[in-house]
Amino acid sequence: MAVDKETLDQLLAVVRRFVDERLIPAERKVEELNDIPEDILSEMKELGLFGLTIPETYGGMGLGMEDEARVIYEIGRAHGSYRSAFATTIGIGSQGIVIDGTDAQKDRYLPLMATGEMIGSFALTEPGSGSDAAALRTNAVKDGDHYVLNGSKRFITNAPRAGVFTVMARTDPDNKGAGGITAFAVDADLEGLSVGKPDSKLGHHGTLTADVNFDNVRVPAEAIIGGVPGMGFKTAMKVLDRGRLHIAAAACGAADRLIEECLRYAMEREQFGKPIAEFQLVQAMLADSRTEAYAAWCMVLDAAKRRDAGERVTVESSCAKYFATEMVGRVADRAVQIFGGAGYIVDYPIERFYRDVRLYRIYEGTSQIQQLIIARDMIKNAS
Numbered sequence: 001m002a003v004d005k006e007t008l009d010q011l012l013a014v015v016r017r018f019v020d021e022r023l024i025p026a027e028r029k030v031e032e033l034n035d036i037p038e039d040i041l042s043e044m045k046e047l048g049l050f051g052l053t054i055p056e057t058y059g060g061m062g063l064g065m066e067d068e069a070r071v072i073y074e075i076g077r078a079h080g081s082y083r084s085a086f087a088t089t090i091g092i093g094s095q096g097i098v099i100d101g102t103d104a105q106k107d108r109y110l111p112l113m114a115t116g117e118m119i120g121s122f123a124l125t126e127p128g129s130g131s132d133a134a135a136l137r138t139n140a141v142k143d144g145d146h147y148v149l150n151g152s153k154r155f156i157t158n159a160p161r162a163g164v165f166t167v168m169a170r171t172d173p174d175n176k177g178a179g180g181i182t183a184f185a186v187d188a189d190l191e192g193l194s195v196g197k198p199d200s201k202l203g204h205h206g207t208l209t210a211d212v213n214f215d216n217v218r219v220p221a222e223a224i225i226g227g228v229p230g231m232g233f234k235t236a237m238k239v240l241d242r243g244r245l246h247i248a249a250a251a252c253g254a255a256d257r258l259i260e261e262c263l264r265y266a267m268e269r270e271q272f273g274k275p276i277a278e279f280q281l282v283q284a285m286l287a288d289s290r291t292e293a294y295a296a297w298c299m300v301l302d303a304a305k306r307r308d309a310g311e312r313v314t315v316e317s318s319c320a321k322y323f324a325t326e327m328v329g330r331v332a333d334r335a336v337q338i339f340g341g342a343g344y345i346v347d348y349p350i351e352r353f354y355r356d357v358r359l360y361r362i363y364e365g366t367s368q369i370q371q372l373i374i375a376r377d378m379i380k381n382a383s
């Protein structure tokens with residue numbers, strides 16, 4: 001933990017107030033604009049949200065995993081796109097450099113990311129490779145002291161705003177697996193790099209995702225994250241170990257908000273002459289949501305503490321992501337049920353959460369990929 005308990009408590013209180021007073025009231029505006037209002041983005045930068053996990057030496061707060069999870073829980077209570085606005089910069093878009101980057105790469109990028117001046121983005125997924133990440137086809141061919149990148153990346157969060165991409169590309173054409181992949185820190189303004197038009201999505205309106213295309217993009221060899229070719233897949237997986245816990249924490253925050261909305265509505269809404277919260281079938285739904293959310297949050301905290309203690313948490317991170325994101329899907333489904341017709345119309349936040357939380361079970365590894373990671377580890381340890 002890079003901050004003491006008192007500082008963390010103050011930060012959490014400030015973030016909670018920001019969420020309640022600024023972010024939640026502007027949720028409808030985010031949906032209408034399909035973007036985060038500029039004044040809110042500026043306030044997020046002032047609060048230091050873009051530097052939460054960037055080490056203090058580089059101008060960030062240097063939060064450990066548990067503290068990050070606690071802040072993300074709070075942010076997760078509001079529209080999912082608020083978190084996405086800074087999450088790639090403190091998460092998958094910077095952590096490759098934080099975990100494996102050279103000193104020169106850290107010096108160059110991290111101070112700019114910590115203030116939100118530069119947005120970091122993570123480019124792994126391709127039109128032909130998603131779950132099978134090691135099958136990626138973007139290639140980087142050595143040419144003197146540069147590499148020439150060709151290929152396309154898909155569904156890249158914050159691509160239209162990014163200043164730097166962590167790009168996984170194949171540098172060894174003879175190695176079709178993980179060992180042939182190298183991670184590069186690629187500046188967004190390099191010639192030949194283009195970003196497609198933002199995707200139209202089921203939810204997360206306000207988060208911009210797009211294709212990123214590389215057409216003979218010349219990247220200096222110093223851009224290889226960590227300086228050693230062939231390590232890119234491992235860098236990506238280490239980044240995702242942390243990223244998956246972050247998503248699990250966001251799912252817990254979303255569940256918290258949904259439960260709060262459900263309870264308030266159930267206590268106000270009257271049917272058959274009394275508040276629906278007095279009916280045991282509604283109580284069962286409330287209790288199931290509360291119980292599952294509590295279990296998920298315990299998992300996130302346990303895995304986060306272990307990571308902070310230096311343990312490798314690949315499996316715990318997958319368990320937490322798998323359970324928390326499936327949990328919030330069930331909580332959102334029950335929320336629609338408790339709200340009834342009101343849960344299906346846009347005047348209430350429930351239908352939006354129902355759409356938005358669906359993504360948590362897909363990105364940064366589907367639920368099925370988490371199951372595979374967990375079971376593979378069990379089998380490996382037993383054999």
Ligand code: COS
Pocket residue numbers: 124125130131132133134178179233234237238240241314363364365366369372373
């Ligand atoms: N940390 C460090 N190293 C890791 C690692 C981790 N979490 N996970 C895997 N590795 C290493 C392995 O140890 C192995 O190294 P060696 O070759 O030295 O033994 C190498 O990376 C390859 O690992 P593995 O054999 O497990 O790779 P697979 O191709 O079988 O795939 C999965 C692994 C399926 C887990 C991976 O492709 C994956 O996570 N897919 C989902 C991708 C994803 O989340 N996409 C979302 C886009 S990002 S928003």
